[in-house]
Structures are given as C-alpha cells and as structure tokens.
Amino acid sequence: MVSGRAGGVPLGMPAFPRAAEAATGDARLRANLRHATHTIRDKRARAVAELPDWAELRAAGAAVKDRTLRHLDHYLERLEREVTAAGGQVHWAADAAEANRIVTGLVLATGEREVVKVKSMVTQEIGLNAALAEAGIRADETDLAELIVQLGDDLPSHILVPAIHRNRGEIRDIFRARMGDRGRPAPEGLTDDPADLAEAARLHLRTKFLDAKVGISGANFMVAETGTLVVVESEGNGRMCLTLPETLISVVGIEKVVPTWRDLEIFLQLLPRSSTAERMNPYTSMWTGTSDDDGPRAFHLVLLDNGRSDALADTVGRQALRCIRCSACLNVCPVYERAGPGRPCARGRCRGSLPGSGGSPGPGCGTADRRPTARSARPDPFRPPGSRPRPAPRSARSPASPWT
Numbered sequence: 314m315v316s317g318r319a320g321g322v323p324l325g326m327p328a329f330p331r332a333a334e335a336a337t338g339d340a341r342l343r344a345n346l347r348h349a350t351h352t353i354r355d356k357r358a359r360a361v362a363e364l365p366d367w368a369e370l371r372a373a374g375a376a377v378k379d380r381t382l383r384h385l386d387h388y389l390e391r392l393e394r395e396v397t398a399a400g401g402q403v404h405w406a407a408d409a410a411e412a413n414r415i416v417t418g419l420v421l422a423t424g425e426r427e428v429v430k431v432k433s434m435v436t437q438e439i440g441l442n443a444a445l446a447e448a449g450i451r452a453d454e455t456d457l458a459e460l461i462v463q464l465g466d467d468l469p470s471h472i473l474v475p476a477i478h479r480n481r482g483e484i485r486d487i488f489r490a491r492m493g494d495r496g497r498p499a500p501e502g503l504t505d506d507p508a509d510l511a512e513a514a515r516l517h518l519r520t521k522f523l524d525a526k527v528g529i530s531g532a533n534f535m536v537a538e539t540g541t542l543v544v545v546e547s548e549g550n551g552r553m554c555l556t557l558p559e560t561l562i563s564v565v566g567i568e569k570v571v572p573t574w575r576d577l578e579i580f581l582q583l584l585p586r587s588s589t590a591e592r593m594n595p596y597t598s599m600w601t602g603t604s605d606d607d608g609p610r611a612f613h614l615v616l617l618d619n620g621r622s623d624a625l626a627d628t629v630g631r632q633a634l635r636c637i638r639c640s641a642c643l644n645v646c647p648v649y650e651r652a653g654p655g656r657p658c659a660r661g662r663c664r665g666s667l668p669g670s671g672g673s674p675g676p677g678c679g680t681a682d683r684r685p686t687a688r689s690a691r692p693d694p695f696r697p698p699g700s701r702p703r704p705a706p707r708s709a710r711s712p713a714s715p716w717t
C-alpha cells in the first residue's frame with residue numbers, strides 16, 4: 314500500500330466500490346474486523362451503562378463544543394497567549410503543506426535526523442512522515458498499533474486501533490520480518506502470544522525513547538485558560554515520547570481546544586468509556602509550556618487548520634468539529650465492518666455527532682436541525698473575503714516563528 318497522502322486523501326487508494334469488492338471477499342479481514350469491533354462495542358455498552366447520566370454528559374459535551382466553536386478565534390488566541398507565557402512557541406498552519414514545512418524546519422533546526430512520534434493520527438492527515446523523509450528525517454511511530462502499521466508499510470484502518478485489521482499471527486510475521494530494518498530486531502522464536510508481542514515492541518521501542526532528542530505528538534485536548542495540552546492513552550508510550558526528548562513538537566487540529574479545565578472534565582469522562590470502554594484511561598499526560606527541571610527544553614505547538622475553518626463555515630459540516638475521535642461510531646458501522654477499513658464510505662454521512670455518541674453517527678445523532686447562532690452562521694469567521702484559509706488573524710500568529 315502507498316502511505317503518502319495529499320489533501321487528506323490517501324494516495325494510491327482505490328475507489329470505494331473497487332476497494333469494497335476486494336475487502337468483502339477477504340474472509341480473514343472481515344473476521345478480524347468483526348471480532349475486534351464486536352468486542353469493543355460490547356465492552357463499551359457495559360461501561361456506558363454504569364453511568365446514569367450518560368445522556369446528560371453527552372449533551373454537556375456537545376454544548377461545550379458548540380460554544381467553543383462559536384468563539385473559536387477567541388479561545389485559540391487565549392491558548393496561544395498561555396502557551397507562549399509558559400515558554401512554548403505557537404505556529405499556525407493553514408494547510409498540510411504549511412504544517413509539514415513548519416515541522417520539518419523545526420526538526421532540521423535541532424540538528425537531529427531522527428524523531429519519535431506518538432498520538433499522531435493528525436500527522437497521517439497531513440502526510441508528515443513522507444515530508445520528513447523527503448528532508449532526510451526518519452520518523453519512528455511508538456504507539457504499538459501505529460508501529461505495526463509502519464512496519465507493515467500499511468495504512469491505519471481505525472482511528473483508535475489503527476492496526477485493527479491485523480490479527481496476532483500477522484503481527485508476529487511483521488515483527489519478525491521488519492523490526493530489524495528500523496532498530497532492534499524481534500527476539501528469536503517470537504510467538505503470536507500477546508505478551509510476547511508486547512515485550513518485543515517494548516524492547517524495540519525502549520532504545521528509541523532513550524535515544525530520541527525530538528518527539529512529535531498530537532493531542533486529544535488543549536485547555537485554553539492555561540495553555541495545557543492533554544494526551545490520553547493506554548500504553549504509556551505517549552508519556553515516554555512526551556517527556557524524554559529535548560524538543561517536543563505537537564501538531565493539533567484547531568478544533569481540539571476547550572475553554573477551561575471544568576470543560577475538560579466532561580470529555581475525560583466521555584472519551585475513555587466511549588473509546589476503550591474504560592472508566593478511566595491508564596495514562597493521562599498534561600503539559601504546559603516548558604520547565605527547567607523536567608521534560609522537554611523546547612516546546613512547539615503547531616495549530617492545524619487544513620479545512621477546519623471551511624467546515625466551521627458549513628452549517629451542516631461543522632458538526633464534524635465536535636468529534637472527539639472516540640471511534641464508537643466505527644465499531645457499529647455495518648459498512649465499515651463488511652467493506653473494510655481505510656476506505657471512504659460511499660454513504661459518507663458519518664461526519665459529526667454528539668461527542669461519544671457511539672452507534673448513531675450521521676444525521677441520526679447530528680444536530681443538522683439546530684439553528685446556528687448569528688456568529689457561527691458567518692461564512693467563515695476567520696477568513697477575509699478573497700484570502701486563503703487560515704485559522705486566525707495573521708496578527709495573532711507568533712512573530713517569532715520563521716516558518717509561518
């Protein structure tokens with residue numbers, strides 16, 4: 314498979330009818346997907362049922378998202394002020410090319426040619442690995458599933474479990490064949506036992522964490538009132554990637570901002586139960602700028618628009634900006650389960666919902682019938698007529714950034 318992307322569309326990916334024809338004929342792929350999605354959704358149903366106020370939580374999350382999106386420019390500028398005051402540097406990227414240029418320039422400026430990455434689905438969106446490779450920079454994925462995808466020259470197939478289409482026998486074969494190409498090889502006689510596979514990945518990644526001078530991450534949330542970024546995860550690899558390198562570069566979509574910690578509290582209840590069916594995820598990492606005593610010495614936040622302002626200007630499409638990437642809708646989607654991962658669905662209606670809605674994506678759980686406010690109904694709150702898309706006024710951008 315080809316891993317490069319342009320404009321958010323995977324290069325070399327066949328059109329939906331052709332991809333679906335091949336996928337529906339792949340019995341192993343369908344079995345892998347059915348097993349994984351049914352397991353996750355059954356666990357999620359039990360986790361959600363524990364909370365008597367789940368519906369109210371979802372509604373509260375949707376209300377926070379709507380309020381934030383109506384005043385997105387205000388909260389992004391507050392975020393920039395707080396990140397800068399805490400010692401970080403903010404860069405604004407209007408599109409994938411600009412984001413890639415910024416990140417590549419930042420890495421080259423450190424003198425390093427290797428980076429570790431985590432929580433990096435947004436960098437899949439912009440094709441960052443290919444851009445880094447063109448500049449002679451090697452990027453190693455450290456999330457276990459993203460490592461499997463990278464070693465297999467594959468594409469992610471699920472926003473939460475990117476290697477959901479692989480069973481453990483396939484993962485063993487990929488580790489045996491490819492781990493040595495990118496560092497410490499798989500142990501002799503590696504089996505498909507999950508504990509053995511996890512240990513192989515742990516050994517392979519540990520040296521990368523200890524050697525890395527530059528880390529690249531995404532984030533689940535950004536808290537405007539303090540300039541704090543938040544990553545939730547299950548493996549602990551994220552925390553290693555976020556704390557050990559000397560330079561941390563976080564690439565985050567502008568819709569990930571929430572105004573306050575009280576708002577964040579709602580999403581930290583919604584996301585774990587709706588994504589991994591956990592009451593609380595094992596690792597929640599939060600950082601604000603830099604510290605002399607701990608963690609990276611330099612922190613860069615790349616705020617990515619890449620079409621989000623256009624979505625915000627679309628009275629229906631803006632619902633997609635509420636999404637917290639819990640992936641619950643994927644696990645109940647009959648088209649996804651049968652026609653295979655990574656292919657754009659022909660129905661194309663699953664574009665926004667109440668956060669953590671899980672199970673009723675598209676118009677059924679969206680708010681297309683809600684009347685937009687006067688402010689949110691503007692064609693584009695950020696873009697002067699005739700100018701190119703950008704997430705905030707030029708005057709709000711960091712003047713210290715040489716790549717913006």
Ligand code: SF4
Nearest residue numbers: 636639640642669671
């Ligand atoms: S659309 Fe809703 S259910 Fe699907 S990933 Fe986003 S928040 Fe979760």
